[in-house]
Amino acid sequence: MFCVRAPVLLSRTPGADSPGRWLLSSRISLRGSSAQRTEQHRDKSSSRGRAERDSAPHGPGGRDGSTSTSSSSRTRAANEISVDFDLTREAYKSKDSLELLRSLVVFKLCSYDILVEKNTEIMDLGKKILGQRAFNQFMKMTFYGQFVAGEDHKSIRPLIQKNQAFGVGSVLDYSVEEDISQEEAASCEPAAENQSIGERHGEEKQNEQQQQQPEEERRRGGVTAARLHSDSAEAKCDRHMETFIKCIKASGGSSMDGFSAIKMTALGRPQFLLQLSEVLVKWQRFFSFLASHQGKDGVEALNQRLELNQLQESLTKLGAKGDFCGWFADRKEETSGTIDVLDWNSLIDDRTQTSDLLIVPNRGELEPLLEKFGPEEEEQMKRMMQRMDILAKHALENGVRLMVDAEQTYLQPAISRVTLEMQRIYNREQPVIFNTYQCYLKDAFDNVSMDVELSRREGWCFAAKLVRGAYMYQERERAEEFGYEDPIQPDYESTNRTYHRCLDHVLDEIAINRNANVMVASHNEDTVKHTIHRMNELGLVPTENKVYFGQLLGMCDQISFPLGQAGFPVYKYVPYGPVSEVMPYLSRRAQENRGFMKGVQKERGLLWKELRRRLSSGELLYRPTY
DSSP states (O other), rough: OOOOHHHHHHHHTTTTTOOOOHEEEEEEEESSHHHHHHHHHHOHHHHHHHHHHHHSSOOTTTSSSOOOOHHHHHHHHHOOOOOOTHHHHHHHTTHHHHHHHHHHHHHHHTHHHHHHTTHHHHHHHHHHHOOOHHHHHHHHHHHHHHHOOOSTTTTTHHHHHHHHTOOOOEEEEEEOOEEEEEEEEHSOOOTTTSSSSTTHHHHHHHHHHHHHHHHHHHHHHHHHHHHHHHHHHHHHHHHHHHHHHHHHHHHHHHHOOEEEEEEGGGGOOOHHHHHHHHHHHHHHHHHHHHHHHTTTTTTGGGGGOOHHHHHHHHHHHTTTOOOHHHHHHHHOOSSOEEEEEEHHHHHTTTTTTTTTOOEEEEETEEEEEETOOOOHHHHHHHHHHHHHHHHHHHHHHOOOOEOOOOOOOTTTTHHHHHHHHHHHOOOOOOEEEEEEEEEEEETTHHHHHHHHHHHHHTTHHHHHHHESSSOHHHHHHHHHHOOOOOOEEESSSHHHHHHHHHHHHHHHHHHHHHOOOOEEEEEOHHHHHHHHHOOOOOOOOOOOOOOOEEEETOOOOHHHHHHHTOOOOEEEEEEEEEEEHHHHHHHHHHHHTTHHHOHHHHHHHHHHHHHHHHTTOOOTTTOOOO
16 A cells, blocks of 8 residues: 655756646646736835845854854844733724624634534524524624624725734635535545545446436436536636635735635636546655655655666566656756655656656556546646636736635645646745645645745745644544544644644745745744744844734734734735625634634633723723724
8 A cells, every 4th residue: 555645746847848748738828927027016025124134133153154143142132022912902902892792702602512513503593593684694793793804805895904004914815615525525535556536436426327317318418417517617616716806906905915815626626626636646655655665664755765776677667668767867967866756746747758657556557647637637727727827917916915725635735736836937036826734734744845845946935824724623534434544633732743843944944045935824822922933033024024924803813913013914814705605614614713712711811801901991982093
């Protein structure tokens, strides 16, 4: 059994522009004049922070080595910034007293397991009892009002401007979430070597249809239904793209240096992302299998190197006919006789030239990796890349960064792959596209470290949002149901360690090369303090706009607003959309944060403290002014 490591990276060696490159046909002319557009719309915050960055300390001895270690230490100490997260007046100065009371009520309700676990049933019952209109109003007074900004890009503008006035930016998120059906998700568990992801489900559906229809009718009806389904899905993706464009324009028109969140499953058919993820996972799985045969088990992914001679011998024994040694010798100026995972993944980029090399074991024999990735899949990739390109251009025109959200593990390899391809195009001069890394995954550090190295080799800006994770309960239930290894860390402490390890790795990269960016998307006060401490150690000042902080709207105001008032770039994740469409988002957030909500005693205590302060000082009717 091969060892699966996902999500997967695919890389491309800089400077090679062969017409058969993987995704190049899909990309069309996306690369075009993107560098010129990026230059024209260079991030203003970067230029504002340049003077400060040039004067900031750069480790022992300074930039040119003329400053002593003690002098650097004294400079760092003088420039250190600390933030007090216990000052309730500063933390809640953007809220009136009714908003504080709503927070207390909602947080208390979210701490009850039965309300969280049965939230869908309870909401359905509420609609029946109250009616849709009254139910919507109730939600706006409680959960929707707490965690969602409004129904459309116009109604959310006052909240965005208010937060901006108090030092907090926005990541606008139209809460559109698409997923494959429950049956399709069930069929894509990490299968045995002799069965590809989704294969069993497809066979069952086919057999069922064959029993119900005559052959000729089945053939005609199947083609028509598939075409109609495809056209409908593509039209839906186009509508989502238009919605994201409105989101980008709203972000650019409401605040400077804003973000807009996008979900890849809204821009491409989830079933296609599933197919692409299967290809990527198989290829990564094969590399891990070969590495284990060369005694590289237990080595971090980026440090696994395959001896080319041994690799050629192993593949020849398996029945492969391609010349791996010759391929890499031609591609690399200096051949060390070994390749790493990024070199390995470069084969997929030039797939037409390496079709004889793109083979993976299946049922004890080698088969072409892209055997089931035909013209239809190529066309879907092309359309998805076109939509992403349109969004990236709008982001540049409006001075907005795009934050690509992470999603389920069975879709994430493809999402990360497409995001990386767009980063290669648009992150040359500044960070425009941000990828998201879920640190509750066991392979999170491998993913982060490989992407950092890839950006360094190819010369583009690494840009990441680090989160702990959003689908823990769903992922664990699937792993248990289908009997494969749980991809999630065993406990919260392990997730914390991974999060801090990934964060430290990116912060070190920023300090060394100044060509990386990270959003610390965390509600954990210790993580925020750790980040500030490391920034002080490394001489990273807030005005450089290399390190951002992020929290969800309606949560952890005692962290967000003090950070903003201290000069750190901090953002609220601001979802919006009609009540009926946002219900799945609220349901998932309730599941995701139920453990967190039980542990917000400090936040509830600070909310009560501020209400008592306002009551005693005659400020209970306080209204924020800005």
